[in-house]
Amino acid sequence: MFRSGDILIYSLVALFxxxxxxxxxxxxxxxxxxxxxxxxxxxxxxxxxxxxxxxSGNDSTEIEVKGRMVRVRNSTCRDKYCVKKGWLKETDxxxxxxxxxxxxxxxxxxxxxxxxxxxx
Amino acid sequence: xxxxYGSRVYLIGxxxxxxxxxxxxxxxxxxxxxxxxxxxxxxxxxxxxxxxQYLIAFAVSIIRVFIGGFFSGKLFSLPFIFSLSGALxxxxxxxxxxxxxxxxxxxxxxSICGAVSFNMAQYLLFMLFFDGKAEYGITVSVIAGxxxxxxxxxxxxxxxxNRQDIELIKKAP
Numbered sequence: 001m002f003r004s005g006d007i008l009i010y011s012l013v014a015l016f017x018x019x020x021x022x023x024x025x026x027x028x029x030x031x032x033x034x035x036x037x038x039x040x041x042x043x044x045x046x047x048x049x050x051x052x053x054x055x056s057g058n059d060s061t062e063i064e065v066k067g068r069m070v071r072v073r074n075s076t077c078r079d080k081y082c083v084k085k086g087w088l089k090e091t092d093x094x095x096x097x098x099x100x101x102x103x104x105x106x107x108x109x110x111x112x113x114x115x116x117x118x119x120x
Numbered sequence: 121x122x123x124x125y126g127s128r129v130y131l132i133g134x135x136x137x138x139x140x141x142x143x144x145x146x147x148x149x150x151x152x153x154x155x156x157x158x159x160x161x162x163x164x165x166x167x168x169x170x171x172x173q174y175l176i177a178f179a180v181s182i183i184r185v186f187i188g189g190f191f192s193g194k195l196f197s198l199p200f201i202f203s204l205s206g207a208l209x210x211x212x213x214x215x216x217x218x219x220x221x222x223x224x225x226x227x228x229x230x231s232i233c234g235a236v237s238f239n240m241a242q243y244l245l246f247m248l249f250f251d252g253k254a255e256y257g258i259t260v261s262v263i264a265g266x267x268x269x270x271x272x273x274x275x276x277x278x279x280x281x282n283r284q285d286i287e288l289i290k291k292a293p
Binding site: 001002003004005006009010013016017018019020021023 | 217221223224225226227228229232233236256257258260261264265268279
């Protein structure tokens with residue numbers, strides 16, 4: 001038996017079910033990129049396209065920020081794993097690490113607290 | 121059909137037993153979609169709510185969880201607590217909706233609300249226990265969407281029960 005109030009209930013339930021598909025996740029306006037070089041930490045803003053060059057002695061690391069992505073564009077290190085890693089997106093977990101130049105690039109808040117387990 | 125009873129305890133006892141049996145027998149009913157149960161025991165609770173016997177409905181709803189938990193060996197375990205919280209929320213939602221919109225709402229709509237709230241309570245508790253936070257996301261809509269099917273089934277059964285002209289008559293002491 002169908003009654004008048006049922007339409008309201010059905011539409012409310014349908015809204016409740018369909019809600020998550022229409023809700024967009026609000027993104028933080030501008031997140032920060034954490035660049036750690038030789039145990040010193042710098043922060044770069046996303047949103048602005050820019051290139052940072054980190055020099056220590058004869059080594060240099062070029063870090064390029066484009067939109068909400070970051071990559072190591074060029075590096076003087078031997079294997080260039082950091083360059084091969086490519087673009088790191090804001091949503092990606094993990095970071096770009098250049099061991100010889102001691103540079104770590106990561107998004108703030110994404111790869112923090114990265115200890116999985118501690119054994120004694 | 122006339123159901124005569126001397127005291128409420130009689131009705132609570134009989135219908136709790138029936139609800140528990142239905143709940144246990146449902147284990148043998150294979151549904152085409154995994155994790156979906158029909159929830160026929162809820163039909164009895166809804167039947168009593170629609171007969172305005174709220175206390176009996178509440179007692180049946182709680183006792184069936186205890187008996188079901190006892191016979192499935194899950195008494196006082198986590199699934200039992202989830203089930204109990206689901207039963208409590210589902211009863212409250214159906215009771216409040218029926219109490220306010222008695223004339224404008226059918227058994228199927230009530231039953232859908234009950235089923236959705238039952239599963240939502242379970243999901244919320246599960247997430248709070250194991251994840252520490254609960255989000256309104258795709259999981260919620262999948263669970264709510266799946267609980268609509270048993271909601272319609274249970275509501276239809278309640279509608280059929282309501283048409284059977286069953287009268288609850290209290291015997292004079």
